[in-house]
Amino acid sequence: MSNLPISRKCLMWLGALALGLLVVFGLEPSVALAAAEHAADSTAHTFTSKVAGDGGAGKGAAFAFWSFALCAVGGSLFVITRRNMVTAVMGMVGTFFAIAGLYLMLYASFLAVMQVLVYAGAIMVLFVFVIMILNRPVDEPWAVQGILGKAIAALGVLYLFKRLAGILWQVKDTHALVLAKDKLDVEVVLNHSDPELLKDLGVLSIRGLKHADVCKSLFAVCRDNTLNHTVADTVKNAYEFGSVEGVGYTLFSKYLFPFEAVSIVLLVAVVGAIAIARPDKNEPEGEAAKEAS
Amino acid sequence: MQQTSNLLFLIPLLPLAGAFLNLFVWRVLAPTTGKYRQSDALTHTTAIASVLAAFGLSCYLIGVPLLEEFRAWQKLGDAAxxxxxxxxxxxxTWIEVGSLKINLAFRLDTLSAVMLLVITGVGSLIHIYSVGYMHGEKRYPAFFGYLNLFTGMMLILVLGDSLPIMFIGWEGVGLCSYLLIGFWFDKTENANAGRKAFVANRVGDFAFLLGMFLLFYATGSVEFADLQEPNSIGALKEVFWGGERMGFWIALLFFIGACGKSAQIPLYVWLPDAMAGPTPVSALIHAATMVTAGVYMVVRMSFLYAHSTTAMAIVAVVGALTALFAAIMAFAQTDLKKVLAYSTVSQLGFMFVGVGVGAYTAGIFHLITHAFFKAGLFLAAGSVMHAMSGSGDIMKMGGLRKYLPRTRWSFLIYCVAIAGIVPFSGFFSKDEILAGAFGAGAEGWGPVLGKFLWATLSIAALGTAFYMFRLYFLVFGGELRCDEETKAHIHESPHSMTSPLIILAAFTCVIGAIGLPHLTGDLHLPTYLHDWLAPTVVDFKRDSLLMANGSPSIFEAHLSNGLTIGLMGIALAVGLIGIFAAKAIYGKGPSEKVAAMCETKNGKAIYDVVLNKFYVDEFYEWSIYRFFRGAANVLYQVVDRWLIDGIFINGSAWLIKKLGQGFNLFQNGQVHRYLVALVVGGAIIFFFASSPTVSFKYEQVSTNVVEFTPDFSSGTSIGGGLDAKGALISFDLDADGEPDVTKEYDPRNPMKVKWTFGGVGEYRVNMTMTDAVFNKKYSVTRTIHVKDLTEKGGAQ
Amino acid sequence: MTGASALLPALLALPLIGAILVMLLPKEEPGLARGVSLGVSIATLALSLVILGLYDTKIASMQMVFDKEWIPGLGARFKLGIDGISIFMVLLTTFLMPIILLSSYKAVTSKVREFCALLLILEVGMLGAFLALDLFLFYVFWEIMLIPMYLLIGIWGGQKRIYASIKFVIYTMAGSLLMLVAIFYLYAQYGSVTGEYTLELSLLNRLVLPRDVQMYCFAAFALAFAIKVPLFPLHTWLPDAHVQAPTAGSVVLAGVLLKFGIYGFLRFAMPLFPYGAAELAPYMAYLAAAGIVYGAFVAFAQSDVKKLVAYSSVSHLGFCMIGIFAMNTQGIEGSIYAMISHGLTTSGLFLAIGVVYERRHTREMSEYGGIWKQMPVFAGLFLICMLGSVGLPGLSGFVGEFLTIFGMFISGGTAGEPSFWAEFMPHPMLLGAVATSGVIFGAIYLLYMFQKMMFGPLDNPKNKELKDVSWREIAVFTPLVIGIFAMGLFPKPFLQTMDPTVDQFVTRFEAKLAEPDGPAHIMGQAAVAPTPEPAQVEPHAGHNHAPGEAAH
Amino acid sequence: MSIFYDLTLSHFLVLAATLFAIGITGVLLRRNAIIVMMSIELMLNAANITVLAFSRGFAGQDNNAAYQGQAFALIVIAIAAAEAAVGLAIVVTVFRTRRHSDIDRLTMLKD
Structure with a gap:
């Protein structure tokens, strides 16, 4: 272990960190959130909280975010700086894990799983295979040709990043605004709703939620003016946001056509990839070699 | 007071129908053996019959209904x-658009009646003459067709009831003139002459058209009858431009038109060249009828000219100068027809002086007499040339009196008439013009203008007598100077040619009787023509022509009998002097004395100048034709080919090609380079995409109330991320730091904020815009001024 | 929709079906293709005459309107209609097409089938563009016209045909693209004002844009149309295209295609953007006047007959431009009249050139001379066409020229009756005078051409074997000659038919011009209600009393 | 230090931008086709983060709207997989014929 190059060590640590975090926060988010709840100010409404009043994620969520961010950025830097391509791929894998974690924090648990399966699993394996097939795992890290242009471009990238980040940093999510407004409305509903009615609806008995949450959900129903949803549905929606069921429902109803189109794309890609990568028998080997020199 | 006649249209239609038959119908119907040849007899019978029929019809219409009406008019006396x-x-109705209405209508009044008789009468004779003259011509039907067409057009010209209809004839005769001058187009000079005539005429037509437009602009009508209405006359008297009356400019433009048609300075150059056409054409078109159209037109528009004494002066002076210079130019010509051509120009100058000084009758009178004797002269010249195998060089003639007796006697009569010897018609008409010029006077002319015109014309008359008799003596006097071959063929012309000569000569002798001198008292002689034209030409005692003090602005000459007779004597003397001078010098053929004089240095210079017509043709050649050619080439080569096509069109194509080649350098196939371009481009876009700036406009709508409008016209740019839609806009109007008005912005319906301020003064107003996406605030503070509107309103 | 409304689509369908039919014929039998296409074109002419018969000359607005949904997503409709302006253009097209087909019996011997089919498709495009009442439909037809013309020049043209055809297409396209931009701007504006997105002309005509925008939009439209006219200095494609095109192509080009420029101004550019038109009118008129003189000068410098006639078109179309910017009934009707007349006379000249070109295969004037002797009948026909072009009174050219110049001359009103146009057109009389000088120049260069070809000694031995026109060629010229005489002698029926439409055009133009400036709005619904304060009153309000009178 | 504790939408967005920038830098600086492709995958992932963050941030109470973002991200992942497969196949083919996978030397399109 100690004879491994320092970069490899860093990589390994990063990967391990990401994986560990995933296990801790990701695979069972409710645990992580429950842990965080204690540390958080129960009145704070943060981006990562699900509904008003549940306290959301406090310092714990922040810690998770920064950790994932560190892993993602570090891994991606690995990708673009390593001579050894296998190292680069490993950095990439770490990045993907971290990104999966970020997806979790955004309540996209299904996507997080997909990220791990498709990206960190399938695609990266594909990369490794190709690297192995080509049998040239080492490459110059910098393209020497046209270094001046690339320097200019890098400066351009930096500038772009600065401007872009400057803009993005100012984006305000409406989530927070809605939450603030909700709180106000909830009180209104509480004051003017008949508690008996609420009881009839069985609101108070659902999964032991706090009263405020129920009222808030109720309010959502009232505001929709569509009583197709039961209160239970609404509350379920709130808590199961990002679940397989939710995404699947959307995907197979509203986005059926794109979904099917994507499947065809994948099929074509598979066939195409085979067709391209298959050795061309008509082409003599020598000619290609000559061309390469 | 006007009668409707259903026959009038036949007068121009008959010759036109003849032309149609000759040019088209007979050709289609004729047995198409060979080259569409049709029988000569059919051709000229058709042509002559149609013109004679028109003549007969004219005589009937003039002699019966028109004369009756004229008598009735005369009977009314002063009440007429x-x-x-x-x-x-x-x-x-030919054209009717908006306020412009042009009727295809004809009017036969006393003036057009005179022209009608001249055109159809002299025209018939010339048609008859042509039968002999054009005998054996290959394009015989075409010739008669054109001749008929011309007659028809000329009749439309004189009968037209409005300017545009007149213009149809005006241009039509120009066309026929073009076709007939270039009738023998084998020779390039002939074709050139035709073209020159048409173009010179077109220059005149240009002015004619402008005059017509201006007339409509001023009066709203182009019909002769309407134009004489008091309203129209009033419009003509308005000052238009350059301190001159509207009437002046219109009259001037029409006169330029007349200059083109009637070969006056500076547009006379085409007429001598036009002699390239067959001689009957010269007689009909370039002596008797078409060239006098200008004079006719001025008389027809006399009510217009009478309203601008300046225009009349210009007409008269130009006419006088033309008369003089053309006479001088005629001295040196050696071609029979050229001499006659210059003589025509000169005589037309006489007519213009006549109409220019207000002696309209005199001008028309001279037009009539000139039609007879000049047509006769041309026909006689044709007869001579016919005898001389087509040559017109007078230096090679002489002594023809023996061979061509009928031609010679008629020629002599015409010469005496044109020289102005009593009692031939030319004497009376010329004398009337001279007398008119002598006594002419009008408002603003000064005392000497009339005398100057008279003196100029007298000199021109002297010249006329001289060169005409020079011609006569060179052709008929002395000994024959031609070669033997020509001599063998000399013969008197057939009767179809000589009988018109004799008829014309007879008229030349007697026609003067219609315009005897104006004498008063016991000596008073009948003045038929004057009386006949009186209802048509303008009367200077018309109310509209009176000046503020009640006297007419133009006064007719009231010469005493003694003065009239004295002037007649002078005119006669001048004619006789010219004749005897010619006899003395050229009585026995070309004068050696003159030849010797021309050999001397000064003499030769003068002779050359006169021979070359004062180099006017050359001047035109250089100043106009060459200029036009050169400018055309320069415009084509430089502007069209080089500038527009070369630089702008192909240049832009070249530029795009070069740009493409330049951009091709970037397309080297390296993905990295493309990406660098992408990134750098993106960075540049972001770099220039500045933050939005906001502003507002304000307008004070009433006392203390100001209306504010947000203004994002400057500064909202790409990448700024600013879409004003949905943004919150708040105004802080009382400078307390708190927004007073807040509204959501909708670009479709720009918001306006009204605010009432405490009073007049300066206020600081802050506008803040809150972006809908980023919640970013943009703020601007301006100082506004609230004014006192009542004060300003009072000032207005 | 009445039964008559089916006539207009039928008018388009007939040549289209004919073109398809011709393409289906066997390749080996060119005579059949010629016969069928001639028959179809004559049938189209007959149909257009039926339309003329059913046309009510007392109605000013569109007649026989055919309206069907076309591209609902875009708001474009398949809307056709005919009025006093377009009816003559349609007739001119259908009138010339049989003549063109007949004239090219001998001239075109290769790919006859395709040639005939292309001409018929061209006819569809031209008729469609004249009839279209939807901007998008118009644009489509406008572009459809380009392609057959491009192919006609490019395949059956002369030596430099490729250069000429590409120049023609690029010139025209460059202009029309800006027009497309303006069309969509208008579309978007109308949509944002009313909430309804449409490209229908009658609706868009009601939209009043801010005045500065009107200027830009008018300029964009004007560029497209001015190139087509062609207005000096955008004319250089014309001589090349004419010279290289086959006779049939030249005749279509001069006879009909050029008219789209003027027609476009009348139908689209001026009614849509009256203020822009008014502000830019003097400049357009100056250019038109310059074009009259310039075209005449440059024509005189040519040694190639066809080029000379091509430049004469530049000069003649200048009259039409002058006429429409006179903005009175006389000028506009004169302009339309001059267009029809130019369609007849210049077509006649090109056909005549085609006749001698078929025999001698040269267009150099110096190669000819004295051929009147050999071909007297031809010379007579040529003479009539030339004189019609020169503008001899009694022939068709005069009426148009007279009315256009007349219109310009009094476009500021007459002495007693000033016109609202006076404030926009600063020197109407000067412009009229300059245009009138075209009368002189026209005579100079056309007579020069005529003389060079017809007069003079017959000294070129090759010319001595020339044969006079055949009966087929006489049949080609006869309708033209009859038309030239008829239009010269009896212009009133023609003018009467245009009268109501043109009167209405002027009245509407004036009414829309008087709309207040400000954000885009529908006519009569200005965002800011005009206040009685004098400062808010329009600058030309002083003439407001005149319009009603001036229009009549 | 509320910037560390109070997580907002912007945190995620800026992180995504960072990853995107790193990805683009990788594409720019490296010549090996495989690394370049990995950088592209990185950029795609950055975009995905943005999509999900916005879907969360602007969803409000309506979860359906938020699912749209998730569905979209899933499609992006699928497309990315397809892209990787085809891209790598191309790399293999190129390598087989040329014996290198240096994109600077692959300028066949130009010729």
Whole structure:
């Protein structure tokens, strides 16, 4: 272990960190959130909280975010700086894990799983295979040709990043605004709703939620003016946001056509990839070699 | 007072129908053996019959209905209306657009009656003459067709009831003139002459058209009858431009038109060249009828000219100068027809002086007499040339009196008439013009203008007598100077040619009787023509022509009998002097003395100048033709080919090609380079995409109330991320730091904020915009001024 | 929709079906293709005459309107209609097409089938563009016209045909693209004002844009149309295209295609953007006047007959431009009249050139001379066409020229009756005078051409074997000659038919011009209600009393 | 230090931008086709983060709207997989014929 190059060590640590975090926060988010709840100010409404009043994620969520961010950025830097391509791929894998974690924090648990399966699993394996097939795992890290242009471009990238980040940093999510407004409305509903009615609806008995949450959900129903949803549905929606069921429902109803189109794309890609990568028998080997020199 | 006649249209239609038959119908019907040849007899019978029929019809219409009306008009005496309607026929409305209405209508009044008789009468004779003259011509039907067409057009010209209809004839005769001058187009000079005539005429037509437009602009009508209405006359008297009356400019433009048609300075150059055409054409078109159209037109528009004494002066002076210079130029010509051509130009100058000084009758009178004797001269010249195998060089003639007796005697009569010897017609008409010029006077002319015109014309008359008799003596006097071959063929012309000569000569002798001198008292002689034209030409005692003090602005000459007779004597003397001078010098053929004189240095210079017509043709050649050619080439080569096509069109194509080649350098196939371009481009876009700036406009709508409008016209740019839609806009109007008005912005319906301020003064107003996406605030503070509107309103 | 409304689509369908039919014929039998296409074109002419018969000359607005949904997503409709302006253009097209087909019996011997089919498709495009009442439909037809013309020049043209055809297409396209931009701007504006997105002309005509925008939009439209006219200095494609095109192509080009420029101004550019038109009118008129003189000068410098006639078109179309910017009934009707007349006379000249070109295969004037002797009948026909072009009174050219110049001359009103146009057109009389000088120049260069070809000694031995026109060629010229005479002698029926439409055009133009400036709005619904304060009143309000009178 | 504790939408967005920038830098600086492709995958992932963050941030109470973002991200992942497969196949083919996978030397399109 100690004879491994320092970069490899860093990589390994990063990967391990990401994986560990995933296990801790990701695979069972409710645990992580429950842990965080204690540390958080129960009145704070943060981006990562699900509904008003549940306290959301406090310092714990922040810690998770920064950790994932560190892993993602570090891994991606690995990708673009390593001579050894296998190292680069490993950095990439770490990045993907971290990104999966970020997806979790955004309540996209299904996507997080997909990220791990498709990206960190399938695609990266594909990369490794190709690297192995080509049998040239080492490459110059910098393209020497046209270094001046690339320097200019890098400066351009930096500038772009600065401007872009400057803009993005100012984006305000409406989530927070809605939450603030909700709180106000909830009180209104509480004051003017008949508690008996609420009881009839069985609101108070659902999964032991706090009263405020129920009222808030109720309010959502009232505001929709569509009583197709039961209160239970609404509350379920709130808590199961990002679940397989939710995404699947959307995907197979509203986005059926794109979904099917994507499947065809994948099929074509598979066939195409085979067709391209298959050795061309008509082409003599020598000619290609000559061309390469 | 006007009668409707259903026959009037036949007068121009008959010759036109003849032309149609000759040019088209007979050709199609004729047995198409060979080259569409049709029988000569059919051709000239058709042509002559149609013109004679027109002549007969004219005589009938003039002799019966028109004369009756004229008598009735005369009977009314002083109670008669200023003008007499005559015979009128409305065929159809030619053009009617908006306020412009042009009727295809004809009117036969006393003036057009005179022209009608000249055209159809002299025209018939010339048609008959042509039968012999054009005998054996290959394009015989075409010739008669054109001749008929010309007659028809000329009749439309004189009968037209409005300017545009007149213009149809005006241009039509120009066309026929073009075709007939270039009739023998084998020779390039002939074709050139035709073209020159047409173009010079077109220059005149240009002015004619402008005059017509200006007339409509001023009066709203182009019909002669309407133009004489008091309203129209009033419009003509308005000052238009350059301190001159509207009437002046219109009259001037029409006169330029007349200059083109009637070969006056500076547009006379085409007429001598036009002699390239067959001689009957010269007689009909370039002596008797078409060239006098200008004079006719001025008389027809006399009510217009009478309203601008300046224009009249210009007409008269130009006429006088033309008369003089053309006479001088005629001295040196050696071609029979050229001499006659310059003589025509000169005589037309006489007519213009006549109409220019207000002696309209005199001008028309001279037009009539000139039609007879000049047509006769041309026909006689044709007869001579016919005998001389087509040559017109007078230096090679001489002594023809023996061979061509009928031609010679008629020629002599015409010469005496044109020289102005009593009692031939030319004497009376010329004398009337001279007398008119001598006594002419009008408002603003000064005392000497009339005398100057008279003196100039007298000199021109002297010249006329001289060169005509020089011609006579060189052709008929002395000994024959031609070669033997020509001599063998000399013969008197057939009767079809000589009988018109004799008829014309007879008229030349007697026609003077219609315009005897104006004498008063016991010596008073009948003045038929003057009386006949009185209902048509303008009367200077018309109310509209009177000046503020009640006297007419133009006064007719009231010469005493003694003065009249004295002037006649001078005119006669001048003619005789010219004749005897010619006899003395050229009585026995070309003068050696003159030849010797021309050999001397000064003499040769003068002779050359005169021979070359004062180099006017050359001047035109250089100043206009060459200029036009050169400018055309320069415009084509430089502007069209080089500048527009070369630089702008192909240049832009070249530029795009070069740009493409330049951009091709970037397309080297390296993905990295493309990406660098992408990134750098993106960075540049972001770099220039500045943050939005906001501002507002304000307008004070009433006392203390100001209206504010947000203004994002400057500064909102790409990448700024600013879409004003949905943004919150708040105004802080009382400078307390708190927004007073807040509204959501909708670009479709720009918001306006009204605020009432405490009073007049300066206020600081802050506008803050809150972006809908980023919640970013943009703020601007301006100082506004609230004014006191009542004060300003009072000032207004 | 009445039964008559089916006539207009039928008018388009007939040549289209004919073109398809011709393409289906066997390749080996060119005579059949010629016969069928001639028959179809004559049938189209007959149909257009039926339309003329059913046309009510007392109605000013569109007649026989055919309206069907076309591209609902875009708001474009398949809307056709005919009025006093377009009816003559349609007739001119259908009138010339049989003549063109007949004239090219001998001239075109290769790919006859395709040639005939292309001409018929061209006819569809031209008729469609004249009839279209939807901007998008118009644009489509406008572009459809380009392609057959491009192919006609490019395949059956002369030596430099490729250069000429590409120049023609690029010139025209460059202009029309800006027009497309303006069309969509208008579309978007109308949509944002009313909430309804449409490209229908009658609706868009009601939209009043801010005045500065009107200027830009008018300029964009004007560029497209001015190139087509062609207005000096955008004319250089014309001589090349004419010279290289086959006779049939030249005749279509001069006879009909050029008219789209003027027609476009009348139908689209001026009614849509009256203020822009008014502000830019003097400049357009100056250019038109310059074009009259310039075209005449440059024509005189040519040694190639066809080029000379091509430049004469530049000069003649200048009259039409002058006429429409006179903005009175006389000028506009004169302009339309001059267009029809130019369609007849210049077509006649090109056909005549085609006749001698078929025999001698040269267009150099110096090669000819004295051929009147050999071909007297031809010379007579040529003479009539030339004189019609020169503008001899009694022939068709005069009426148009007279009315256009007349219109310009009094476009500021007459002495007693000033016109609202006076404030926009600063020197109407000067412009009229300059245009009138075209009368002189026209005579100079056309007579020069005529003389060079017809007069003079017959000294070129090759010319001595020339044969006079055949009966087929006489049949080609006869309708033209009859038309030239008829239009010269009896212009009133023609003018009467245009009268109501043109009167209405002027009245509407004036009414829309008087709309207040400000954000885009529908006519009569200005965002800011005009206040009685004098400062808010329009600058030309002083003439407001005149319009009603001036229009009549 | 509320910037560390109070997580907002912007945190995620800026992180995504960072990853995107790193990805683009990788594409720019490296010549090996495989690394370049990995950088592209990185950029795609950055975009995905943005999509999900916005879907969360602007969803409000309506979860359906938020699912749209998730569905979209899933499609992006699928497309990315397809892209990787085809891209790598191309790399293999190129390598087989040329014996290198240096994109600077692959300028066949130009010729």
């Amino acid at each position: 209306p200023e003008t007499m309607g005559g015979l009128h026929q409305h065929l159809w």
